[in-house]
Amino acid sequence: MAEAVVHAQRYVDIAWLWIRAAWQYPASFVMLAVGNGLINLLDFLGLWIMFSHLDRLGGFALHEVAFLYGASSLGIGVADTLIGSVERIGTYIRTGRLDQMLTKPVPLLVQVCADQFTLRRLGRITQAAVVFAWACTYVDWSPLRVVAAVSMVASGAVVFFGLFVAFSCVQFWTHDASEFANAFTYGGATVAQYPLSIFPREVLVGLTFVIPIAFVNWYPSLFILGREDPYAMPAWFQWSSPLAAAATMLVALSVWRLGVRRYTSTGS
Amino acid sequence: MNQPLVDVRDLSREFVVRRRVAGRRRRVRTTVAAVHDLTFQVGAGEMVGYIGPNGAGKSTTIKMLTGILVPTSGHLRVAGLEPSRDRMTLARRIGVVFGQRTTLWWDLPLRDSFELLQRMYRIPDATYRRNLDTFVDLLDLGDQLDTPVRQLSLGQRMRGDITAALLHDPEILYLDEPTIGLDVVSKGRLREFLRTLNRERGTTLLLTTHDLQDIEALCDRVIVIDHGTSVFDGELSALRGRGGSSRTLVVDLVDEAPPIEVPGATHAGSDGPRQWLRFPADVSAAPIVAAVAARYEVADLSIQEPAIEDVIRDLYAR
Numbered sequence: 013m014a015e016a017v018v019h020a021q022r023y024v025d026i027a028w029l030w031i032r033a034a035w036q037y038p039a040s041f042v043m044l045a046v047g048n049g050l051i052n053l054l055d056f057l058g059l060w061i062m063f064s065h066l067d068r069l070g071g072f073a074l075h076e077v078a079f080l081y082g083a084s085s086l087g088i089g090v091a092d093t094l095i096g097s098v099e100r101i102g103t104y105i106r107t108g109r110l111d112q113m114l115t116k117p118v119p120l121l122v123q124v125c126a127d128q129f130t131l132r133r134l135g136r137i138t139q140a141a142v143v144f145a146w147a148c149t150y151v152d153w154s155p156l157r158v159v160a161a162v163s164m165v166a167s168g169a170v171v172f173f174g175l176f177v178a179f180s181c182v183q184f185w186t187h188d189a190s191e192f193a194n195a196f197t198y199g200g201a202t203v204a205q206y207p208l209s210i211f212p213r214e215v216l217v218g219l220t221f222v223i224p225i226a227f228v229n230w231y232p233s234l235f236i237l238g239r240e241d242p243y244a245m246p247a248w249f250q251w252s253s254p255l256a257a258a259a260t261m262l263v264a265l266s267v268w269r270l271g272v273r274r275y276t277s278t279g280s
Numbered sequence: 281m282n283q284p285l286v287d288v289r290d291l292s293r294e295f296v297v298r299r300r301v302a303g304r305r306r307r308v309r310t311t312v313a314a315v316h317d318l319t320f321q322v323g324a325g326e327m328v329g330y331i332g333p334n335g336a337g338k339s340t341t342i343k344m345l346t347g348i349l350v351p352t353s354g355h356l357r358v359a360g361l362e363p364s365r366d367r368m369t370l371a372r373r374i375g376v377v378f379g380q381r382t383t384l385w386w387d388l389p390l391r392d393s394f395e396l397l398q399r400m401y402r403i404p405d406a407t408y409r410r411n412l413d414t415f416v417d418l419l420d421l422g423d424q425l426d427t428p429v430r431q432l433s434l435g436q437r438m439r440g441d442i443t444a445a446l447l448h449d450p451e452i453l454y455l456d457e458p459t460i461g462l463d464v465v466s467k468g469r470l471r472e473f474l475r476t477l478n479r480e481r482g483t484t485l486l487l488t489t490h491d492l493q494d495i496e497a498l499c500d501r502v503i504v505i506d507h508g509t510s511v512f513d514g515e516l517s518a519l520r521g522r523g524g525s526s527r528t529l530v531v532d533l534v535d536e537a538p539p540i541e542v543p544g545a546t547h548a549g550s551d552g553p554r555q556w557l558r559f560p561a562d563v564s565a566a567p568i569v570a571a572v573a574a575r576y577e578v579a580d581l582s583i584q585e586p587a588i589e590d591v592i593r594d595l596y597a598r
Contacts (some may be wrong), residue, residue, distance in 0.1 A: 021399075022399065022400060025396055025399045025400070026396065026400075029388065029392060029393075029396050031387055031391070032388060033385055033386070034387075036387040036388070036428070037387075079506070099378040107381075108378070108381055109381075111343065111348050111378075112349065112350045112376075112378065112383055113382065114346070114367065115347075115348065115371055115398055116369040116371055117347050117368045117369075117372045117400060117402075118368075118400050119368070123482075128305045151448055212377050227476075276347075276348060276349055276364060277349050277350045278295070278296070
């Protein structure tokens with residue numbers, strides 16, 4: 013446990029240096045952050061326009077879709093900000109940077125995640141937070157629902173954290189596969205921005221048992237919004253997001269260890 | 281019993297290479313030994329040059345010594361640790377400088393990179409300050425501490441990288457091409473610093489380089505590696521005197537003359553009154569000089585030591 017605290021401190025130390033490095037070019041920093049937020053805003057505007065033509069999407073009203081959208085975007089936004097650099101493993105391998113990191117007395121995962129830390133993705137988080145906050149004003153809150161919401165956002169970030177790490181590890185085997193990872197991480201986040209009731213049941217099953225993105229927002233939101241589960245999955249799924257997060261993390265860390273072992277044993 | 285700091289015995293590292301072969305649809309897997317049955321020991325306080333042509337297995341060896349790469353077979357201990365298993369523990373006791381890559385933060389002053397390293401290595405404040413003061417003074421980096429790394433010259437940056445690798449008092453410092461791209465003055469300064477470091481702190485140095493002047497200036501001992509295995513391990517002077525290499529006697533005669541003939545030496549060329557005589561490196565020059573002086577009217581004499589480049593070329597060629 014004490015070790016984990018030390019690792020977290022090292023993470024903050026490294027990230028802080030990158031933030032200060034980025035501030036050497038304040039104009040570019042601000043422009044990137046604003047641009048990032050704008051792109052995501054357009055994203056949501058798309059949803060908005062869609063709702064000017066229909067009342068409900070998969071049985072969900074705009075504020076409910078916004079709730080799902082906000083929760084998913086917040087989850088991936090937080091994960092992407094904290095550990096987005098893990099996607100660059102392939103580049104680190106090619107440029108020899110990974111070798112340099114391996115000679116430092118700090119766990120490789122901590123170094124990789126903190127490397128090139130940037131706050132520019134705050135644009136995405138801010139936008140997601142605004143949408144989520146607006147949607148929250150429609151929710152009929154109870155203490156239990158507040159707990160569910162907090163657990164949802166935290167677990168969502170951890171699920172995406174795990175997916176980023178796990179799928180980035182593919183690059184230990186094929187160096188240029190960051191797009192492959194994107195299909196599951198950003199792709200998954202995009203799918204989860206819509207009510208899963210618009211998809212065939214197979215998609216939901218896949219997003220529950222294979223890539224647990226349905227736990228990022230769908231199941232807990234059903235509880236918080238007081239909605240009937242259109243697919244009638246077990247009710248305890250709505251409280252299982254932390255479990256799904258822990259499982260994803262466990263798998264991700266194992267895959268990471270395998271990947272690093274593969275690297276140190278093949279040197280490529 | 282004094283244990284060697286670096287203990288390498290029968291170390292091998294194989295790589296699987298997939299190659300396209302004409303006439304076959306699938307790529308063929310072949311195993312290539314980058315390092316093969318390599319054995320050497322380095323004691324604390326030594327300065328060892330580790331040289332060899334490109335692809336000889338130098339970087340593979342360094343990667344195994346630092347724990348980046350797991351050996352295929354053989355025995356390997358650095359400071360009593362097994363590098364690939366105890367990589368993070370070992371990291372605190374070694375310093376690594378890759379000449380062609382920097383570990384410094386490009387956009388930030390040198391000082392910031394150093395401070396991050398202090399935290400990464402958990403260096404006590406007192407040690408950190410003392411080391412920083414020492415190295416900044418020895419390497420003349422005082423004015424650069426607050427300059428962004430991207431504005432430093434290559435030589436300044438290299439000195440910064442070396443300081444970065446030394447702040448945690450490593451017992452052994454690996455230097456991969458530390459003088460590459462530096463001008464003569466910077467090279468000289470860096471070599472002087474490394475000598476001081478070794479003398480005053482007893483830091484063990486393992487240096488890979490293509491610049492043989494680095495070796496001549498720094499290393500008492502040279503390990504030459506070729507095709508993954510050590511082809512020479514010994515003192516620099518022994519490498520020079522090794523069979524096949526020869527010294528040259530340059531004779532300036534008063535007048536032009538036919539090729540000089542003296543026992544023990546062969547004529548290697550003439551240019552007007554100047555002639556070159558070659559004789560084995562392990563033979564004394566005195567009788568040859570005497571014989572020449574007795575038979576010819578000599579204006580001047582000088583002896584050229586075998587160039588280390590030639591000796592090593594001979595070694596590689598075998």
